[in-house]
Structure formats: C-alpha cells, structure tokens
Amino acid sequence: TSTPLVPASELSQDEVITLCAELIRFDTSNPTSDERACADWVAGRLAEAGIESELVESAPGRANVIARIAGADPERGALLVHGHLDVVPADASEWQVPPFSGEIRDGYLWGRGAIDMKDTVAVMIATARHFARTGTRPSRDLVLAFLADEEAGGKFGAHWLVEHRPDLFAGVTEAIGEGGGFSFAIDGTRRLYPIENAQRGMAWMELTATGRAGHGSSPNDENAVTDLAESLARIGRETFPIRLIEPVRALLEEAARLYGVEFDEDDIEGSLERLGPVSDFMQVVLRNSANPTMFDAGYQTNVIPGKATARVDGRFLPGHEQELIDT
Ligand SMILES: [Zn+2]
Missing domain, CATH: 3.40.630.10 (Zn peptidases)
Structure with missing residues (x-):
C-alpha cells in the first residue's frame, strides 16, 4: 500500500x-x-x-x-x-x-x-x-x-x-521526473511496476550528400537527392541485431519469472511473445535503432541541387554507440 x-x-x-x-x-x-x-x-x-x-x-x-x-x-x-x-x-x-x-x-x-x-x-x-x-x-x-x-x-x-x-x-x-510508473497486471492481484534504468543514448545525425548541380531535364549520375535518398532508405530499413544488455536481461528474466513463463535467451522473440503486453515496450530496449526523420534539398522542380541534407534519429544501447555509428 x-x-x-x-x-x-x-x-x-x-x-x-x-x-x-x-x-x-x-x-x-x-x-x-x-x-x-x-x-x-x-x-x-x-x-x-x-x-x-x-x-x-x-x-x-x-x-x-x-x-x-x-x-x-x-x-x-x-x-x-x-x-x-x-x-x-x-x-x-x-x-x-x-x-x-x-x-x-x-x-x-x-x-x-x-x-x-x-x-x-x-x-x-x-x-x-x-x-x-x-x-x-x-x-x-x-x-x-x-x-x-x-x-x-x-x-x-x-x-x-x-x-x-x-x-x-x-x-x-x-x-x-517523467516516465515510468506504467504498470502491468500480472494477474488479478499483482501488478508489475518497471523501473527505468540504462536508458538508450541519442546519436542524432546529419547526413549531407554533394553531387553535380544541373538542369532537371538533363541526365545526371551524380544527383545528390538520388544518392542521399538511397542511403536513407537503407538506414530506414535496417534492422539492428538484438543485443541483450545486462539490465534488460535482468528485466526479462524477472518479468518471465513473475508471469510464470519460460525465458529463453536464444529465442528472445519467442520469450517476448509469452510475456504478452509487457513485450511492447521491450522492443525498443533490445537493439539500436536509426530512423530518417528530415530531408532537405532543392528549391525548384527543374533544378538538380548540388547538395542534399537529411537528419537521422539514432538511438544506441549503453555500450553500443560505436556499433551504431559503424553500421
Ligand atoms: Zn516529456
């Protein structure tokens, strides 16, 4: 109480x-x-x-x-x-x-x-x-x-x-402060109150592509917009591998124990399924992520700009910043 x-x-x-x-x-x-x-x-x-x-x-x-x-x-x-x-x-x-x-x-x-x-x-x-x-x-x-x-x-x-x-x-x-306090019913009498720790870090990135400016009607194999769009599409579709950091392992093991389900380290996805509603917020703490969020280029439909820039919201698990950057 x-x-x-x-x-x-x-x-x-x-x-x-x-x-x-x-x-x-x-x-x-x-x-x-x-x-x-x-x-x-x-x-x-x-x-x-x-x-x-x-x-x-x-x-x-x-x-x-x-x-x-x-x-x-x-x-x-x-x-x-x-x-x-x-x-x-x-x-x-x-x-x-x-x-x-x-x-x-x-x-x-x-x-x-x-x-x-x-x-x-x-x-x-x-x-x-x-x-x-x-x-x-x-x-x-x-x-x-x-x-x-x-x-x-x-x-x-x-x-x-x-x-x-x-x-x-x-x-x-x-x-x-804010965050936390969301609770999950385990059964009729018990609720789970997760405590947040080991927050993921932010690695916000600005990407710039430079190419050859030109008229929109001419062929151009160094189009900065095309190049950057290609890179962004790859970043946005990248699925980062699961990295089970220690605090998340402790959380999953304890949640599985309380729910009375099996936790299998070699089958994280399966383990999450067994955890039901708790698994939703677990998704973001299992891996790095990178989402393109902004794109800026050009000023006129018939002008190929020499430069395009974009922003990517990158997030990394503690200890995995370099891995995000390298990827
Ligand atoms: Zn807020």
Missing part, C-alpha cells in the same frame, strides 16, 4: 485541470518557440500562493523555474521533482482539436503536452499551492524544477542548470 502525499479529496481536481489547460495554451513548441511566457506564468501561480521561485534563463527566452519548499526535517536529503515546460511541435492541420486550445471535449482535456508533460507540471503546481494554503510542510526539502528544452536534449534546461547552477540542487539525494 502507499499513502498519497496529498489525499485526493484535498487536492482540487478542478484546479489541476484549470492549471493544465492554461499551461497547454502557451505554445512552448521546441524548437520553434521558447518557454519564457509559460515560465513567468508558473512563477506567478507559485507567487500567488506565497511560494518564492527563481526564474533562470540559460539563453534569451529559454526559461527555467526553480522553487525550494522547506521540509520539516533539514537533516534529510532534499527531493527533486522535475517537469518540463516545452513540448514537441504540433501541426494543427493534423489535429481534430486545436493543439494549443486546452479544450475539454468528451470529458478529456486535449492539447499538445496534455500527457507530456503539462499534466504533471499542473499537479506539481497544485500540490505546492495546496501545501502553502494549508501550511503543510513536506517531511523533507522539496525542490520543484520546471525546465526548458527537454524535448531537444536539455541543453538549455537540465544540462545547463547542472553545469551553471548546481547550487539550486544542493542537498538533493533523489529525483523524480
């Missing part, structure tokens, strides 16, 4: 929904927008409740908000709870509900960031405000961090703060 930090009856659900909807209305698309207006708003909601915070810009507009709430026991290490204010961009024409409207439709709150992760940010703000209103002191220092730039690697958010403002995290011994 677990005791919620704040009983649900005391934490106003309406307040969380309102805060989340307002957060969604800030277009914090990364990289096309910045977080400043949203960060100012967060600091304002905290200040309303009498909670001091510091707004830290790593670059113009790239704003982070940090607040420290004193705990009852200063001897205990502080707990960091962090969320990010940026979202990945959204093309409104692909949405049934405008992505930055924060609209409630059919009983659901819609918008970019509604589940990643302005929902959590709203819960963090509502909880802090609840503490302030009721004079609740957490058992230990609580550091709330509302960060910039998570979606593009954290360069202007977490990375920057750790390098330039470690003082903000003084005394922190544990941190809770």
Whole structure:
C-alpha cells in the first residue's frame, strides 16, 4: 500500500485541470518557440500562493523555474521533482482539436503536452499551492524544477542548470521526473511496476550528400537527392541485431519469472511473445535503432541541387554507440 502525499479529496481536481489547460495554451513548441511566457506564468501561480521561485534563463527566452519548499526535517536529503515546460511541435492541420486550445471535449482535456508533460507540471503546481494554503510542510526539502528544452536534449534546461547552477540542487539525494510508473497486471492481484534504468543514448545525425548541380531535364549520375535518398532508405530499413544488455536481461528474466513463463535467451522473440503486453515496450530496449526523420534539398522542380541534407534519429544501447555509428 502507499499513502498519497496529498489525499485526493484535498487536492482540487478542478484546479489541476484549470492549471493544465492554461499551461497547454502557451505554445512552448521546441524548437520553434521558447518557454519564457509559460515560465513567468508558473512563477506567478507559485507567487500567488506565497511560494518564492527563481526564474533562470540559460539563453534569451529559454526559461527555467526553480522553487525550494522547506521540509520539516533539514537533516534529510532534499527531493527533486522535475517537469518540463516545452513540448514537441504540433501541426494543427493534423489535429481534430486545436493543439494549443486546452479544450475539454468528451470529458478529456486535449492539447499538445496534455500527457507530456503539462499534466504533471499542473499537479506539481497544485500540490505546492495546496501545501502553502494549508501550511503543510513536506517531511523533507522539496525542490520543484520546471525546465526548458527537454524535448531537444536539455541543453538549455537540465544540462545547463547542472553545469551553471548546481547550487539550486544542493542537498538533493533523489529525483523524480517523467516516465515510468506504467504498470502491468500480472494477474488479478499483482501488478508489475518497471523501473527505468540504462536508458538508450541519442546519436542524432546529419547526413549531407554533394553531387553535380544541373538542369532537371538533363541526365545526371551524380544527383545528390538520388544518392542521399538511397542511403536513407537503407538506414530506414535496417534492422539492428538484438543485443541483450545486462539490465534488460535482468528485466526479462524477472518479468518471465513473475508471469510464470519460460525465458529463453536464444529465442528472445519467442520469450517476448509469452510475456504478452509487457513485450511492447521491450522492443525498443533490445537493439539500436536509426530512423530518417528530415530531408532537405532543392528549391525548384527543374533544378538538380548540388547538395542534399537529411537528419537521422539514432538511438544506441549503453555500450553500443560505436556499433551504431559503424553500421
Ligand atoms: Zn516529456
């Protein structure tokens, strides 16, 4: 059993929904927008409740908000709870509900960031405000961090703060962020809560092909677009081999034990099938991957450009970065 930090009856659900909807209305698309207006708003909601915070810009507009709430026991290490204010961009024409409207439709709150992760940010703000209103002191220092730039690697958010403002995290011994907490029913009485570790690394790549520019009506065997498209197609269709790293092996073995199915190291695919719903999220931790995601070339249909560029989202298992690059 677990005791919620704040009983649900005391934490106003309406307040969380309102805060989340307002957060969604800030277009914090990364990289096309910045977080400043949203960060100012967060600091304002905290200040309303009498909670001091510091707004830290790593670059113009790239704003982070940090607040420290004193705990009852200063001897205990502080707990960091962090969320990010940026979202990945959204093309409104692909949405049934405008992505930055924060609209409630059919009983659901819609918008970019509604589940990643302005929902959590709203819960963090509502909880802090609840503490302030009721004079609740957490058992230990609580550091709330509302960060910039998570979606593009954290360069202007977490990375920057750790390098330039470690003082903000003084005394922190544990941190809770997004991800994890998804549970799987094993049977009627037991649930499996995976703990994330050994995250895959990012190896984002830019590919450039150069060729011979020319008129679109003439033969050209050094067409940069053709060459790059060929390479990208091969990268996109590559199936990387399964590499069973130690943490994943431990996870699979334990999951198999709990589900009462056989784990066969020489037949990973078969073992996954036996694990049912758990196997879905296992797919991405078994191998490296590389997906072409952007392509840029040319400016006119009848002109063969001398250059084409593309981006590839590469991900590697711990210890397998070189293998990805080599492949
Ligand atoms: Zn996220």
